[in-house]
Amino acid sequence: MNKINKWHSHLNLKSCGVSALIISLSSLFAVSQANAHGFVSSPKSRVIQCKENGIENPTHPACIAAKAAGNGGLYTPQEVAVGGVRDNHEFFIPDGRLCSANRANLFGMDLARTDWPATNVSAGPLQFVWTNTAAHKTMYFRYYITREGYNHAQPLRWSDLELIYDSGKEPAEATSLHTVPMPPRTGRHIVYSIWQRDWELDAAEGFYQCIDVNYGGSSNSSAASSTPSSVPSSSVGSVASSSLASSVSNNTCAGLGIWNPTIAYQNPTQIQHNGRRYQANYWTQGNNPATNNGQYNFWLDLGACVGGVTSSSSSVASVAPSSSSVSSQAASSSSVATGNCSSPAYVNGATYTTGALVQNGGSEYSCTVAGWCTVGGPYAPGTGWAWQNAWSLVRSCQ
Missing domain, CATH: 2.70.50.50 (chitin-binding protein cbp21)
Structure with a gap:
């Protein structure tokens, strides 16, 4: 009888141990779910x-x-x-x-x-x-x-x-x-x-x-700036023009690094690859922009790298962000006014300030958000899929 009682006691202790383990694991899962x-x-x-x-x-x-x-x-x-x-x-x-x-x-x-x-x-x-x-x-x-x-x-x-x-x-x-x-x-x-x-x-x-x-409330640390620091400096800033003899660049890929598959990129970093400009939609590494681009893909295609170095004698629209409502882009020969509008032609990737006026596709537009106007591509006035987030239509130039 004593041996049998001892055996039962030993079995009960094992059962208690198993039950305690189950309870502990259940508690652990409950805590992990709660957190x-x-x-x-x-x-x-x-x-x-x-x-x-x-x-x-x-x-x-x-x-x-x-x-x-x-x-x-x-x-x-x-x-x-x-x-x-x-x-x-x-x-x-x-x-x-x-x-x-x-x-x-x-x-x-x-x-x-x-x-x-x-x-x-x-x-x-x-x-x-x-x-x-x-x-x-x-x-x-x-x-x-x-x-x-x-x-x-x-x-x-x-x-x-x-x-x-x-x-x-x-x-x-x-x-x-x-x-x-x-x-x-x-x-x-x-x-x-x-x-x-x-x-x-x-x-x-x-x-x-x-x-x-x-x-429209008073600004605080959570407010978005009209020219946010998160936009790369290579695409936001004024065009320097110290003399009429100086030269400026309207190359839309100027200053951008070349895509490297070993580097991790995050939004809104921009790079150039095979003659085109891309912006990271979110964290990405090793995803070729040429084959992984789109509104919901790793990269956003901002268009071909266009333009080059031009002489300032062809005119510079503005040299300082404080200049009224004129863009701070370097106007190339394609920036000649057309129709009933006197504003310069839009240049994809050029720097624009809030209030800048440009022509594109036969209409005149006013920049409402400098950071996005400058990005170009999907925000190109009248043609990009998200242009209304960056520009407002002023009038037809026809």
Whole structure:
């Protein structure tokens, strides 16, 4: 009997040990899930703004109202997520629940108000930062913004949004940086960002963040500059003209490095390759720009390298950024005014200041965002697929 009792006791201890191991592993998985995923830390998303204002005792009116409506999810702002969504966001998240991702403990984030804490911005490139508490392989990061005239008295709907940036596939990263071209807007708007995990290599989960922004507010550290430092110095700057005898270059690839497959590039770095100019859409290494370019590919094709060194006797339109509304490009023989317009012809990749007037394709355009006007290519006035983010149509020159 004693031997049998000892055997049973030994078996029970083993069973307890196995149970304890299972409980420990379950706890470990629970902790890893609780710490998982990410949020937009700059400009600060709505959930981060209210979390930092105080979850239990907020002082901001919008965050106080959010607490009353449900804000318990602010304890885990990295979990504003929907599992298994697999790119079908509108099916899983109904209109009016975009900021909460339809999670009841975050319904307070969906309140239609005009006083959410907001970041002051302006049109032009603006860097967004996803802080990822758990890195995942990514199918895409997408950024949307509410359309001009959006009614903040109504809950946010999918039809209120306009897509402005898609990163394409990205590797698993602790921090994901995206330079997003902020379109012209006035007043308060909502930027809506989606992080879709790679359902082919990872999981089909999606993460969602609402970021409140204010166009025309006083500038701060989060505001986008009209000539951002993130745009390479080789493509932003004034044309130097010390004397009439000097020579200037309007080569659109002047100063750009040659693509090297061993170097890692990030947006918005520009390079030249086989006589063409390219800009990195996001982090890339070893991906040949000639065969990996497109709106959602590794590289953006900004066009052929054109122009060369010309004598300043052919005229220089402007030599300083402060010059009224004239571009600081070197005008070549192709810059002769045509039709009813006296402004110079547009030169792809030349430097332009906000307010600069140019002709292109028989019409006159005014530069609204210097950083993007200077990039050219997809922002070429009237012809690039994103030209309206950089220029405004003034009139026909015919």
